[in-house]
Amino acid sequence: MPTISPALRKPLAAVSLLALLAGCQATPTAELRGTGDLGVVVERATGSLAVVDTSERRILDRVEGLGDLSHASVKFSRDARYAFVFGRDGGLSRVDLLTGEITHRVIQSGNSIGGAVSQDGSQVAVANYEPGGVKIFDSETLEEVADIPATWTDENGEEQRSKVVGLVDAPGNRFVYSLFEAGEIHLVDMHGDTPEVTRFPDIGKEPYDALIGPNGRYYIAGLFGEDGLAMLDLWHPEQGVQRILPDYGRGEERLPVYKMPHLEGWTLAGDEAWLPAVGRHEVLVADSDDWSLVDRIPVHGQPIFVMRRPDERQIWVNFAHPDNDVVQVIDTESREVVATLTPGEAVLHMEFTPKGEQAWVSARDSDRVVVYDTRTLEEITSLDSESPSGIFFTDRAHRIGL
Amino acid sequence: MLPPLNLRFALLVMVCALPLVAQAETPLSAEREAELETLLYQDCGSCHGMTLRGGLGPELPRSRMNAYSQDGLAALILHGVEGTAMPGWEGLLTEQEALWLADHLQNDNPLDE
Numbered sequence: 001m002p003t004i005s006p007a008l009r010k011p012l013a014a015v016s017l018l019a020l021l022a023g024c025q026a027t028p029t030a031e032l033r034g035t036g037d038l039g040v041v042v043e044r045a046t047g048s049l050a051v052v053d054t055s056e057r058r059i060l061d062r063v064e065g066l067g068d069l070s071h072a073s074v075k076f077s078r079d080a081r082y083a084f085v086f087g088r089d090g091g092l093s094r095v096d097l098l099t100g101e102i103t104h105r106v107i108q109s110g111n112s113i114g115g116a117v118s119q120d121g122s123q124v125a126v127a128n129y130e131p132g133g134v135k136i137f138d139s140e141t142l143e144e145v146a147d148i149p150a151t152w153t154d155e156n157g158e159e160q161r162s163k164v165v166g167l168v169d170a171p172g173n174r175f176v177y178s179l180f181e182a183g184e185i186h187l188v189d190m191h192g193d194t195p196e197v198t199r200f201p202d203i204g205k206e207p208y209d210a211l212i213g214p215n216g217r218y219y220i221a222g223l224f225g226e227d228g229l230a231m232l233d234l235w236h237p238e239q240g241v242q243r244i245l246p247d248y249g250r251g252e253e254r255l256p257v258y259k260m261p262h263l264e265g266w267t268l269a270g271d272e273a274w275l276p277a278v279g280r281h282e283v284l285v286a287d288s289d290d291w292s293l294v295d296r297i298p299v300h301g302q303p304i305f306v307m308r309r310p311d312e313r314q315i316w317v318n319f320a321h322p323d324n325d326v327v328q329v330i331d332t333e334s335r336e337v338v339a340t341l342t343p344g345e346a347v348l349h350m351e352f353t354p355k356g357e358q359a360w361v362s363a364r365d366s367d368r369v370v371v372y373d374t375r376t377l378e379e380i381t382s383l384d385s386e387s388p389s390g391i392f393f394t395d396r397a398h399r400i401g402l
Numbered sequence: 403m404l405p406p407l408n409l410r411f412a413l414l415v416m417v418c419a420l421p422l423v424a425q426a427e428t429p430l431s432a433e434r435e436a437e438l439e440t441l442l443y444q445d446c447g448s449c450h451g452m453t454l455r456g457g458l459g460p461e462l463p464r465s466r467m468n469a470y471s472q473d474g475l476a477a478l479i480l481h482g483v484e485g486t487a488m489p490g491w492e493g494l495l496t497e498q499e500a501l502w503l504a505d506h507l508q509n510d511n512p513l514d515e
Contacts, residue, residue, distance in 0.1 A: 032480070044452065056509055067451055068451070068455075070451055070452030070453065070457075071448070071451070071452075071457055086488075087451070088451055088453075088457065089453075089455070100466070110455075111455065111456055111457065113457070113458075129456070129457060129458070130456065163458065165458075180458065206487070208458070208487075224487055236407075256482065256489030256490055256491070256493060257487065257489050258445065258491070258494070259445070259448050259490055260448070260449070260458065260487070269471065291433075321445045321494075322494055346444065364444065365440065365444075387444075
């Protein structure tokens with residue numbers, strides 16, 4: 001076995017060449033290493049994925065041929081070796097982080113938005129806009145296991161299909177997702193032989209995204225069509241969906257929303273949940289016991305991602321166009337903005353390293369990913385990347401809903 | 403696969419077909435045009451897709467874009483579509499810029515289907 005130096009790319013090419021010369025199948029050889037400090041950056045303009053190492057803070061490899069990644073998201077296999085990439089064009093790809101190889105790829109719909117890996121790691125589910133629904137695949141082979149159309153009955157009594165948003169995995173080998181046009185939450189139980197779907201109608205107007213808490217109990221969908229969020233307690237689904245923060249705008253008129261916020265993971269600090277307000281320059285803080293509104297924190301623009309540093313001491317926020325050239329850091333104790341960072345033009349996403357000592361921030365129009373020290377809030381380094389968007393680190397593999 | 407233009411759209415287009423202010427301005431700079439192109443594919447692309455094939459918002463093929471007059475399409479961009487997630491962009495764009503985007507969507511649109 002040839003040994004591979006940390007500089008994966010060139011030696012791999014050399015190995016592949018040798019393999020070809022020997023007349024063998026060119027199966028890339030993986031370096032013997034763990035994946036716990038790896039991650040990927042979606043490069044949306046080129047449809048590529050940069051494989052990154054957060055210990056060495058550098059790009060190890062670049063994987064191309066992933067199709068339209070204009071709104072791509074990534075989930076990881078249970079062994080944290082493979083990245084599942086959900087492309088806008090309906091492409092679902094399985095990428096080996098160690099070899100940089102696309103092991104499997106299927107075009108499973110016309111237009112998709114994201115996905116989730118089941119609790120036991122055996123299945124990967126994809127949320128589709130067109131045709132609206134969820135498809136579930138074997139995570140090793142990407143063979144289709146189930147096709148669940150997101151159907152609902154409109155006000156004229158006609159059956160329609162709805163775009164699916166906010167798909168997450170939940171304990172018990174279940175998936176939960178929301179239907180944008182229908183205003184419903186669906187719960188799919190994959191524990192048995194066939195998918196069992198439970199519908200929760202009338203959750204509110206136009207759920208645009210959703211999150212599930214770290215213990216997998218609460219599923220919360222943000223509503224675009226009205227102020228408020230819809231919450232399903234998965235310990236007590238028989239109680240139905242409860243509306244929370246129903247009037248956080250207090251009747252004030254919304255600003256035009258140039259970009260939909262995202263709800264990712266649970267931004268829980270202590271007993272408080274931190275959420276982006278839709279159409280307002282505010283971050284909302286809610287009491288996670290009774291879901292009352294605790295505070296509205298004024299920020300630089302309309303928040304897109306409201307992300308918690310793993311130790312819960314800081315919240316990092318990025319913003320919608322045209323205020324998308326800064327990131328603000330909020331102290332969770334004082335609830336004050338303590339820093340306004342300027343990583344570059346069009347900041348799209350942020351990701352903390354597993355224990356939170358670094359934050360990686362993508363600045364799409366500056367073609368770079370900036371790495372911050374979260375203690376000093378100083379830039380440590382920046383990496384060249386063409387139109388970077390989503391950043392995903394492998395510790396997500398072992399977290400519910402991420 | 404074009405959804406039929408609904409009544410709301412049709413009414414909006416009728417109202418907005420009133421000609422926008424005559425364009426006496428100086429032409430847009432090449433730099434601003436490049437910014438508008440980025441805005442179109444990246445920011446409008448958040449909902450309509452970077453290839454304009456749609457997302458949470460509908461796809462924007464040339465045929466759909468040419469169902470509007472150029473003034474009507476520019477007005478739709480500036481004022482948004484009531485009752486949908488399409489915002490009005492008048493806070494960020496001038497009429498001249500909206501017309502440039504409308505022209506681009508109708509005549510330089512890569513999604514020609």
